[in-house]
Ligand code: 16G
């Protein structure tokens with residue numbers, strides 16, 4: 387790093403003094419906190435993103451300003467790697483260090499050391515860096531975006547491009563497309579969704595009930611960016627009857643009593659929904675539209691909903707994909723394509739049983755999308771979902787090109803209308819529709835809707851795939867949550883010593899009992915999860931485990 391570069395960093399960092407008493411961690415999915423305290427963090431992550439781009443041969447990096455399902459006064463920032471996936475975990479410690487540097491001197495010296503260690507060449511061969519910036523609808527987004535621009539711009543030769551208000555998955559999709567040399571504007575994103583959706587609709591088997599009316603889907607947009615974007619998308623979709631509520635235009639507050647996180651955690655109706663909607667198919671997006679859950683209202687007399695969470699969406703997707711794979715001759719000949727599903731310890735036990743019963747390979751990953759994504763990428767087709775509604779379907783490059791050439795072969799052999807050709811075409815269309823970069827509520831809605839039409843199912847019928855075991859989650863505040871260390875799948879606690887044995891003996895008291903503890907990656911608490919054959923038993927198991935946490939860590 388030469389003197390000009392050092393001076394440039396020093397000068398810009400003077401503009402963003404770090405507030406006293408904040409201790410920031412990149413955590414499970416980027417920095418988050420009160421928006422008023424985040425300018426210096428966002429500025430610094432701007433610098434990091436520019437360095438990341440330089441490190442990877444000037445590939446475009448994405449930077450998203452959002453705090454997802456958190457309250458509107460919060461904000462946050464996360465980085466998309468050029469692949470469209472999350473920032474490489476190898477860079478997270480550097481993110482933590484610079485976010486917490488207490489002075490411009492310390493910041494510059496950390497950057498200088500890192501640049502040397504990573505052999506990043508700044509300005510030397512005039513190679514530039516490029517960072518695309520997106521933000522959700524939070525009022526603090528615009529000024530934070532300016533801070534990010536200054537951060538990016540303080541690295542010599544780096545360019546920041548503001549691509550406006552977007553959902554998180556849109557930004558990831560665009561970054562991925564850009565680096566693959568594909569069309570990468572927001573319009574291209576919409577165009578891709580609507581054309582692959584159309585393609586899947588056209589491939590629905592006609593079974594005599596073609597005139598079946600398409601029932602309406604009610605969408606809860608969490609008063610955020612997702613509601614607005616799905617409204618934009620609606621214009622280019624046929625065969626889908628959407629009514630969008632909670633778009634944020636009618637005075638509702640982002641994530642307040644609305645959205646996927648609220649509905650999934652509370653299992654009650656979001657605002658804007660009521661007894662007139664009994665039995666209707668409803669979907670809820672979160673604040674940045676990377677999570678999706680479905681629900682319906684079973685009866686007028688209560689505000690409880692019947693929830694179809696990430697596990698149910700995963701099961702529906704798995705069933706559909708498996709059906710298509712079964713129609714491939716190659717599979718019948720024993721050339722099994724490897725379909726795998728990835729869940730976390732939070733997946734309802736009934737969903738795991740159901741998936742295994744389908745004959746699927748089910749593996750477990752640590753909580754947090756980056757961990758599930760990594761495991762899903764090991765399969766030809768890997769489907770991952772967290773119970774909270776974040777997930778997608780990944781197709782390996784080699785399997786996808788095999789599918790595409792198979793599709794061509796069959797057409798050339800005059801078997802364009804065969805069942806096998808249709809199945810191959812459906813799989814190719816799914817790979818285009820479903821976001822390959824990260825979980826995406828918009829593409830998720832479209833895939834759920836087309837599969838339900840394909841199956842001829844109502845939401846109630848879909849819900850009957852299996853019945854969730856009753857479960858309970860509790861947060862426990864402890865002096866030091868890092869005292870809890872778990873196995874890589876988070877199903878068992880290795881520390882504090884002895885706690886797992888104690889948990890096991892509680893579990894053994896309940897039929898179908900299961901419980902685990904883990905330190906939260908986003909809050910200063912230890913989380914307890916329990917499930918059992920009745921709600922009473924699940925509550926009681928969760929409470930006893932919470933007591934154990936208190937007595938071991940209190
Ligand atoms: C973040 C993660 C989410 C995970 C949650 C767990 C992403 C994009 N988001 O919101 O997947 O379920 O953290 O929170 O990875 P916890 O560690 O506090 O339980």
Ligand code: ZN
Pocket residue numbers: 454455672673674675676677
């Ligand atoms: Zn989100």
